[in-house]
Amino acid sequence: MNKTKIFLFALVTLLAASCMRDTIDQGALSAEEAMVARKFINTVDSAVPGELIIYVDKASVAMLEGVGEATRVAMTDIEQIADEVGAYSIEPVFNLKVNAERKRALGMDRWYAVSLPENVDLESVARSFASLESVERVEFNMAIEKPSSEAIPFDGNIFSSTRASVMPFNDERIEMQWSLNNTAEAHFYPTVKAGEDINVLPAWELTTGRPDIIVAVVDSGVCYTHPDLKDNMWVNEAELNGADGVDDDGNGYVDDIYGYNFADNMGRIMWSAKDSHGTHVAGIIGATSNNGIGIAGIAGGSGNGDGVRIMSSQIMSGSNTAGVKSIGEAIEYAADNGASILQCSWGFKPGDYPSDVMFESGSASAEYQALQYFISTSNCPAMDGGLVVFAAGNEGMPLAGYPAAYNDYLSVTAFAPDGLPTYYTCYDKGCNISAPGGEYYFVGNSMREYGCILSTLANGDYGYMQGTSQACPHVSGIAALGLSYALDNGLNFTLAEFKSKLLTSVNNFDSVLVGTKENVGTGGTLNLNNYRGKMGTGKVDTYRFLMSLRGTACIPVAVGQEVIIDFNKYMGDGETSIKVLSKYTISDETRATLGIEGERMIGDKFIITCTKPGCGTITVSMVAGGTAVGGGQLVGGMAIEKEFALVAREGNTVGDSGMVEDAAGWL
Ligand SMILES: [Ca+2]
Ligand SMILES: [Ca+2]
Ligand SMILES: [Ca+2]
Numbered sequence: 001m002n003k004t005k006i007f008l009f010a011l012v013t014l015l016a017a018s019c020m021r022d023t024i025d026q027g028a029l030s031a032e033e034a035m036v037a038r039k040f041i042n043t044v045d046s047a048v049p050g051e052l053i054i055y056v057d058k059a060s061v062a063m064l065e066g067v068g069e070a071t072r073v074a075m076t077d078i079e080q081i082a083d084e085v086g087a088y089s090i091e092p093v094f095n096l097k098v099n100a101e102r103k104r105a106l107g108m109d110r111w112y113a114v115s116l117p118e119n120v121d122l123e124s125v126a127r128s129f130a131s132l133e134s135v136e137r138v139e140f141n142m143a144i145e146k147p148s149s150e151a152i153p154f155d156g157n158i159f160s161s162t163r164a165s166v167m168p169f170n171d172e173r174i175e176m177q178w179s180l181n182n183t184a185e186a187h188f189y190p191t192v193k194a195g196e197d198i199n200v201l202p203a204w205e206l207t208t209g210r211p212d213i214i215v216a217v218v219d220s221g222v223c224y225t226h227p228d229l230k231d232n233m234w235v236n237e238a239e240l241n242g243a244d245g246v247d248d249d250g251n252g253y254v255d256d257i258y259g260y261n262f263a264d265n266m267g268r269i270m271w272s273a274k275d276s277h278g279t280h281v282a283g284i285i286g287a288t289s290n291n292g293i294g295i296a297g298i299a300g301g302s303g304n305g306d307g308v309r310i311m312s313s314q315i316m317s318g319s320n321t322a323g324v325k326s327i328g329e330a331i332e333y334a335a336d337n338g339a340s341i342l343q344c345s346w347g348f349k350p351g352d353y354p355s356d357v358m359f360e361s362g363s364a365s366a367e368y369q370a371l372q373y374f375i376s377t378s379n380c381p382a383m384d385g386g387l388v389v390f391a392a393g394n395e396g397m398p399l400a401g402y403p404a405a406y407n408d409y410l411s412v413t414a415f416a417p418d419g420l421p422t423y424y425t426c427y428d429k430g431c432n433i434s435a436p437g438g439e440y441y442f443v444g445n446s447m448r449e450y451g452c453i454l455s456t457l458a459n460g461d462y463g464y465m466q467g468t469s470q471a472c473p474h475v476s477g478i479a480a481l482g483l484s485y486a487l488d489n490g491l492n493f494t495l496a497e498f499k500s501k502l503l504t505s506v507n508n509f510d511s512v513l514v515g516t517k518e519n520v521g522t523g524g525t526l527n528l529n530n531y532r533g534k535m536g537t538g539k540v541d542t543y544r545f546l547m548s549l550r551g552t553a554c555i556p557v558a559v560g561q562e563v564i565i566d567f568n569k570y571m572g573d574g575e576t577s578i579k580v581l582s583k584y585t586i587s588d589e590t591r592a593t594l595g596i597e598g599e600r601m602i603g604d605k606f607i608i609t610c611t612k613p614g615c616g617t618i619t620v621s622m623v624a625g626g627t628a629v630g631g632g633q634l635v636g637g638m639a640i641e642k643e644f645a646l647v648a649r650e651g652n653t654v655g656d657s658g659m660v661e662d663a664a665g666w667l
Helices: 030-038 058-065 077-084 100-106 122-130 277-286 324-336 356-361 366-375 468-488 495-504 542-550 572-577 588-594
Strands: 047-056 089-092 111-115 135-142 214-220 259-261 309-317 341-344 387-391 410-415 433-436 441-443 446-448 453-456 462-465 516-518 525-527 553-558 562-566 578-586 596-602 605-610 614-624 638-649
Touching (some): 047 122, 058 077, 077 122, 214 468, 259 324, 277 453, 277 462, 277 468, 309 324, 341 468, 366 387, 410 468, 468 495, 542 638, 553 605, 578 596, 588 638, 605 638
Parallel strands (some): 214 341, 259 309, 553 638
Antiparallel strands (some): 047 111, 047 135, 453 462, 516 525
């Protein structure tokens, strides 16, 4: 990229006589030392050698930006330190060529990266900078933990089954995607359970995505030539049709056609067969659906070029993993170039969290600053802001990773085809919602992969992976469908509303968290009680989410049981002044889908049996105000109709009174 670099050596001769000072003031008072220590965002332990990030005061920004101007005679105290420690350059972390005004208002212009010889004592240099009044924070450029990208290649097995008739798309391998529609077929997993999926089939009848919704996959490079991804890639047309080596669209990045490669600092997105993590994640969200090949993406369209678009914001490349600085830039890039969902299946090592002091004082780090910038950027008219989705982490710890654990981002835990927690998923603190992440199982000594998630690989083929890295893009894909549906219907939400609707459109998790799970993945045993109330609000449900965006209450119904529905429960505070009439409509389609039997109204209670799992709607007539509808000169209530969604699942329970009890996730 063409960032203005401040080359310090240019000033060295000018200011050769400038006073040298001790880089470490050995005689400092302990109060001063404490002041310096408070400026440290993280520890030196995982720092990338030769790199340091500093957050400077406003006055210093003006001076540092003035470097190189002819009238400039003095060196800032920051430059003096940099000079003393032999720094090569000080350059702004963020890209002020785009949206500079907003970035300055947020203080993003105050982050600088200092490039140093690799052999300097970074901690001591950091202390020198921190001792300056003009430096408010110092951050070591820690690298993220490279997630496992081991995939088991697709083995050619497609289990023909009854599922074929219900899957709406013609993708060759859609049969193997249990997370889209789990019908409890044992070849996926020994203790597989029906309905433990994301309930996307009925949602696809409402929307399959939109090409104006952009999801940034912040990960290793997305293989944009993959036959099942190439049609759903975000494309920077100006660069595609522009000149090599030229920043044709002036966004600060040269040749960024499908995104930008921050790991290698170049426009070209890179991948290798062994480096499929980002490609796998991308396929779950946006593999082209209904194109006759491979798999279906959650928001991959209907085969008519109408899927959501994937932007590759690359932060890992082979053995290269980006540090804080490049990650900040990658997130900023996504915001500046149109993404409204940030897909993040990565995190820092548990020991690399910013200190508790930083959490408590609300002090930002460079990556936090970038994430907050993404959140505050609206690139889709259906949502005010950007949605950040993180994988909770695979350490099996009762704490989400960092930055996933921050309150502002969704952090996704992983469940297996049995609807129980996976052996690896993080849970508890900082975790928000659960989605299918998949799990291996063993038959004797041989490992079976069908319980994992099948998606695209960087060699142009397909393969299975497991992890919260796979659960996370399920939520990103569902969010992308939600934005598509909202745009289709002219709806607009604040980011808080959108997140709230997503987090409450879930199926109950806690009801199955009793006893133990014999761990098919590792041979160990999970105590399920440990996970109660700790897997997030519940298991994400795509159809419920779209209904929630539409403002239609979802009523869970147990399959094969007669249930009594009290619509009054869904009237909000209007219950006492709204009378439910014995009049309703159910479409033939809903009747057929749910296999409805024995339906009748008794008073204002509705009795129904759904013999098949599925979703449909019922419209009920009511009188608002009074007991009867008025008409002509008659004084009376107003006739209104209200739509409800019936969600019939095997897992739904009914209470003693026959009332549906599954309260979690109701609107
Ligand atoms: Ca460009
Ligand atoms: Ca170009
Ligand atoms: Ca496909």
